[in-house]
Structures are given as structure tokens and as C-alpha cells.
Amino acid sequence: MSTYDVAIIGSGPGGYVAAIRCAQLGMKTAIIEKYNTLGGTCLNVGCIPSKALLDSSHHYDDAMKHFEDHGIEIPGEIKINFEKMIARKKQVVDQTCDGVAFLMKKNNIDVYTGMGSFKDATHINIDGADGSQTIEAKNTIIATGSKPGSLPFITIDKERVITSTEALTLKEIPKHMIVIGGGVIGLELGQVYRRLGAEVTVIEYMDRITPGMDKMLSKELMKVLKKQKIKFHLSHAVNKVERNGDEVTVTAKNKKGEEVTFTGDYCLVSVGRRPYTDKLNATAAGVKINERGQVETNEHLQTNVSNIYAIGDVVKGAMLAHKAEEEGVFVAETIAGQKPHIDYNLIPNVIYTWPEVASVGKTEEELKEAGTAIKVGQFPIRALGRARASGDIDGMIKIIADEKTDEVLGVHMIGARVADLIAEAVTAMEFRASAEDIARMSHAHPTYAEAVKEAALAATADRALHV
Incomplete structure (x- = not known):
């Protein structure tokens, strides 16, 4: 042995x-x-x-x-x-x-x-x-x-009613993919198949997508995905999924208690793991x-x-x-x-849609609920020269700092390459940097990273330079 x-x-x-x-x-x-x-x-x-x-x-x-x-x-x-x-x-x-x-x-x-x-x-x-x-x-x-994960009443047949595992190995592009769950997995795979020509409908139980992230991110991401023709039905509780041949019918109740149905050729169940x-x-x-x-x-x-x-x-x-x-x-x-x-507070979270979404630290909602006095700086990606040059102008960077000490407590990003940019925020917060510290660091021009500096300037007595 x-x-x-x-x-x-x-x-x-x-x-x-x-x-x-x-x-x-x-x-x-x-x-x-x-x-x-x-x-x-x-x-x-x-x-x-x-x-x-x-x-x-x-x-x-x-x-x-x-x-x-x-x-x-x-x-x-x-x-x-x-x-x-x-x-x-x-x-x-x-x-x-x-x-x-x-x-x-x-x-x-x-x-x-x-x-x-x-x-x-x-x-x-x-x-x-x-x-x-x-x-x-x-x-x-x-x-x-x-x-x-799944829901008790759903039968995952791995053919038409599928999980993320099967969604990665489909033999055809769906005509209409119904996605149950507006979290990371559902949005990423939903965007893949929407780009390839599928109609995509996302059904989410909560009143917003990505409910664990800062509300700004949820709002901005849904706005962009709607422009990409992904359909959303929020505050809908799915209660039945039925397959009939190559057709899948999903039944849900909306916030008014009304029963509504959705029909597609594939149903991706992405309700967590x-x-x-x-x-x-x-x-x-x-x-x-x-x-x-x-x-x-x-x-x-x-x-x-x-x-x-x-x-x-x-x-x-x-x-x-x-x-x-x-x-x-x-x-x-x-x-x-x-x-x-x-430090679990400093482990970043990323969604790899385009635009990408990334965050680290506390959300604005969490800090307000805790009674923490904060100041917030935001900067739109479209104000960057680099963003206009590439054509990737959607998004926003938000920095939340302690009102008294100026220590950065949370950073929330949506935009091109923010999956990489979030590392700057993690580094800063690991060393307990202030918004002023980030604002005074030189950032190369033209880059997407300049938006981090500008958001920090905005959080520091509203000093953003390019808006």
C-alpha cells in the first residue's frame, strides 16, 4: 500500500x-x-x-x-x-x-x-x-x-432540457434557447448562442439579473444585452418544464401571479450549482x-x-x-x-460576457445597509479615447470609498477588458489604498485602465477630468 x-x-x-x-x-x-x-x-x-x-x-x-x-x-x-x-x-x-x-x-x-x-x-x-x-x-x-443544480420538478434529459455541460457540446445552433436563471452561466452561454443567431429568452426569479452584484452592474449589463436582442423576463417563478419532441415549454408565474408560457427548442437550466x-x-x-x-x-x-x-x-x-x-x-x-x-472580501467576481463585468469588495447596497458612510465615483467607458478607437464604448467603472478615511471599499466595473482591469482594484484594496492613492497613479494613455483613475478622481471630491 x-x-x-x-x-x-x-x-x-x-x-x-x-x-x-x-x-x-x-x-x-x-x-x-x-x-x-x-x-x-x-x-x-x-x-x-x-x-x-x-x-x-x-x-x-x-x-x-x-x-x-x-x-x-x-x-x-x-x-x-x-x-x-x-x-x-x-x-x-x-x-x-x-x-x-x-x-x-x-x-x-x-x-x-x-x-x-x-x-x-x-x-x-x-x-x-x-x-x-x-x-x-x-x-x-x-x-x-x-x-x-436544478429544480425539483425539472427533468434534465441532456438533449433538449440541458445544463451548462451539454450546452458546450450541442450539435446544432438552437432556434430559440430558453435560459432559466439570469446568473453568470446563463448569461455567458445565452450570449454565445444569441451571437450565433439563436433567439434567447432569459427567465429570472429575482427582480434583476446577477442579483448578488452591485445594482449598477445589473442595470448596465441588462441594458447592453437587451440591445443585443436578448429578451428578459424578471420576477418570474418557473413551475413547469415540459418536452414534447423537439419542443420545450416552460411555464412560469409573473409578479402579478399570472401564468405565462415560453416555447423553444432548447431549455438551459442555469439555476446555480x-x-x-x-x-x-x-x-x-x-x-x-x-x-x-x-x-x-x-x-x-x-x-x-x-x-x-x-x-x-x-x-x-x-x-x-x-x-x-x-x-x-x-x-x-x-x-x-x-x-x-x-481575505475573502478581496476575491474578485467576473462575468465574461461582452462587455465584461467584474467586481471586488462591498457593493453600494451592502455598505448602505451596514450604515457605512461612503462616497462614490463613476466614470463612463465611452468617455475614453481608447474605447472610441476600438468601438467598445459600453460600460462604467464605479469606485466606492469610505467617506472619512477615503479607503477603497468596493470597485465595480462593466466594459471591455474589465476582467483584467479588476486586478488593479484587488491590488489597491489589498494594500488598503485610498481613492486618492489610485487617482494620483499615472495610467498610460490611451487605455481602458484610465477609467479606473478617472473613477477614483470622481470619488475624490468629484475631480474626474474627462467628463
């Missing part, structure tokens, strides 16, 4: 990063993955493939709508080779997963393919295609991630799972069993790949006896 200092169950961003850090710290490390490829949901059926399709569909959308504005004329009809688009997506996924496999080999991490489950607190059974085996681990990190602990056999190790299906942990991400930890989507908090990565490093360093730290 092989014995390890650390075994990680699950090879998503949290799991494989934890494995690498454990190996760097000199621990003999094993990683267990039930699928034949490493990388978990993010690399295989989440972050990476969805971004590949978002980029491909963006190129097509630009060619159809914007190339002519730039003096680019394409003779003949522009056509979509959807099969090739999906094949390119798969190539990107394969390359990324192969990269993770290379990193495991480079760091001398043993990879086991099969379903990992606890035999007891220090032994893990691995059931694979070639049979079963057991390994011993002084410490174990649970990194089993999450699966798409659930922690995945199926077949983990956590009870055999004595690990507690709460009523929400999450592995319970303390502030050190340690379970009630002292040598077992959990990270990522399977524990409380936002289900974000980069959160899982931070937690993977945190647990590895904790096991090694170090004193790492994570």
Missing part, C-alpha cells in the same frame, strides 16, 4: 493547485480524479470551454456587425462552421488539461484515475477501470467541486456534511476530523475557480506549518 503525506480527491483548479503547492513544500503527494482527464469542471466543462466559445462567437459577431465600420470588407457570405467551432473548443480544453498533467509529472505528483472514497480517516479507496486499490494518507484534501460529495463516503471518515451538502470546515478549512481539509465549491463561499486555487495553496501551507491568509 502506497503512503502519502497528502492525498487530494479532485483535480479541479483547487485540487491540482493544492497538489502542486504540497509538492513544492516537500510533501509526498497524490491526486485522485474520477475522470480520465485532469482539471475538473473548470477546465473540462466550465471556465475554459465557455471562454473558447465566447471568443469564437465574439469574432463572428464582430465580422457580421463591426468589421465594415473599420473599413474591412469580406466578399461573399459569412458562414458559421459550428462543428469546427466546437472542435476548436475541444482542442483548447485538451491542451489545457494536458498542461495540468504535465505539471503533475513535473512536480512528481502521483495521479490516480478512479472514484476516490474514504475507507476511514487515513485510508482512501480508489475504484477505477482497472480495479480497486487503497492508499494511505496522513492528510487528505477534499476538492470534489460542484455539479449543475450544488456541492458534489456523491460517493465520497464522508461518514466513514467521520466528516460532517451540512444540510446544504457542503463539507463543514473551520477558519483553517479543516473539517471536524483534524487531518482532513476541504476547499473550493464543496465548502461555503462563492463557487469560483480562483477562490478554490487560493484555498488550495492556503491548506497546503497550513499542513506545512505555515500561517497563510485569505
Whole structure:
């Protein structure tokens, strides 16, 4: 029987990063993955493939709508080779997963393919295609991630009533895709298929899309997506989804209590994700799972069993790949006896629609509810020379600072490349910068980053220069 200092169950961003850090710290490390490829949901059926399709569909959308504005004329009809688009997506996924496999080999991490489950607190059974085996681990990190959620009355047939997993591998472009849920996944995939010619209808239970983000972002994003001809029905409670051949009918009640129906050829159910602990056999190790299906942990991400930890989507908090990565490093360093730290308030959230959406810190609504005295600075993307040059003029950057100390408490962005720009805000807030600090930093011209400086100026006694 092989014995390890650390075994990680699950090879998503949290799991494989934890494995690498454990190996760097000199621990003999094993990683267990039930699928034949490493990388978990993010690399295989989440972050990476969805971004590949978002980029491909963006190129097509630009060619159809914007190339002519730039003096680019394409003779003949522009056509979509959807099969090739999906094949390119798969190539990107394969390359990324192969990269993770290379990193495991480079760091001398043993990879086991099969379903990992606890035999007891220090032994893990691995059931694979070639049979079963057991390994011993002084410490174990649970990194089993999450699966798409659903509603009790919906039958996911994976053909016409689908989750994000199936939406990434469709054989055809839908005529009308009904999206249940106005969150990140539904909006990203909805935009992909809208660009490719599908009619897209989003049905959201709450009174706004992206309800967990700052209201400014929700308002601006919906305004832009409406211009792109995505239809929205807010404050609608779905109560029935029925398939009849190639047709799907969704029934919902609006805020007046009236029943309305929507008919399409595909229905994407994107109502969130659930922690995945199926077949983990956590009870055999004595690990507690709460009523929400999450592995319970303390502030050190340690379970009630002292040598077992959990990270990522399977524990409380936002289900974000980069959160899982931070937690993977945190647990590895904790096991090694170090004193790492994570500030969950400073983990950014991003939506990869176009325009992109990004935020970090507190929303204006949260701060007002807490009674915090604040000042707010906003700057429109369309006022930037760089935005006019590229034609990407939609969006806004908003900086919220403490009224007394000027410390930046939240930054909320919608616009081109804000998925990258948000890192500037995270850096500033990590060092507890003031709005004045950001306002006095030189930002290259012409860039999108200038909007961050201008928003900071606006928050500092309304000193924005270009509006």
C-alpha cells in the first residue's frame, strides 16, 4: 500500500493547485480524479470551454456587425462552421488539461484515475477501470467541486432540457434557447448562442439579473444585452418544464401571479450549482456534511476530523475557480506549518460576457445597509479615447470609498477588458489604498485602465477630468 503525506480527491483548479503547492513544500503527494482527464469542471466543462466559445462567437459577431465600420470588407457570405467551432473548443480544453498533467509529472505528483472514497480517516479507496486499490494518507484534501443544480420538478434529459455541460457540446445552433436563471452561466452561454443567431429568452426569479452584484452592474449589463436582442423576463417563478419532441415549454408565474408560457427548442437550466460529495463516503471518515451538502470546515478549512481539509465549491463561499486555487495553496501551507491568509472580501467576481463585468469588495447596497458612510465615483467607458478607437464604448467603472478615511471599499466595473482591469482594484484594496492613492497613479494613455483613475478622481471630491 502506497503512503502519502497528502492525498487530494479532485483535480479541479483547487485540487491540482493544492497538489502542486504540497509538492513544492516537500510533501509526498497524490491526486485522485474520477475522470480520465485532469482539471475538473473548470477546465473540462466550465471556465475554459465557455471562454473558447465566447471568443469564437465574439469574432463572428464582430465580422457580421463591426468589421465594415473599420473599413474591412469580406466578399461573399459569412458562414458559421459550428462543428469546427466546437472542435476548436475541444482542442483548447485538451491542451489545457494536458498542461495540468504535465505539471503533475513535473512536480512528481502521483495521479490516480478512479472514484476516490474514504475507507476511514487515513485510508482512501480508489475504484477505477482497472480495479480497486487503497492508499494511505496522513492528510487528505477534499476538492470534489460542484455539479449543475436544478429544480425539483425539472427533468434534465441532456438533449433538449440541458445544463451548462451539454450546452458546450450541442450539435446544432438552437432556434430559440430558453435560459432559466439570469446568473453568470446563463448569461455567458445565452450570449454565445444569441451571437450565433439563436433567439434567447432569459427567465429570472429575482427582480434583476446577477442579483448578488452591485445594482449598477445589473442595470448596465441588462441594458447592453437587451440591445443585443436578448429578451428578459424578471420576477418570474418557473413551475413547469415540459418536452414534447423537439419542443420545450416552460411555464412560469409573473409578479402579478399570472401564468405565462415560453416555447423553444432548447431549455438551459442555469439555476446555480450544488456541492458534489456523491460517493465520497464522508461518514466513514467521520466528516460532517451540512444540510446544504457542503463539507463543514473551520477558519483553517479543516473539517471536524483534524487531518482532513476541504476547499473550493464543496465548502461555503462563492463557487469560483480562483477562490478554490487560493484555498488550495492556503491548506497546503497550513499542513506545512505555515500561517497563510485569505481575505475573502478581496476575491474578485467576473462575468465574461461582452462587455465584461467584474467586481471586488462591498457593493453600494451592502455598505448602505451596514450604515457605512461612503462616497462614490463613476466614470463612463465611452468617455475614453481608447474605447472610441476600438468601438467598445459600453460600460462604467464605479469606485466606492469610505467617506472619512477615503479607503477603497468596493470597485465595480462593466466594459471591455474589465476582467483584467479588476486586478488593479484587488491590488489597491489589498494594500488598503485610498481613492486618492489610485487617482494620483499615472495610467498610460490611451487605455481602458484610465477609467479606473478617472473613477477614483470622481470619488475624490468629484475631480474626474474627462467628463
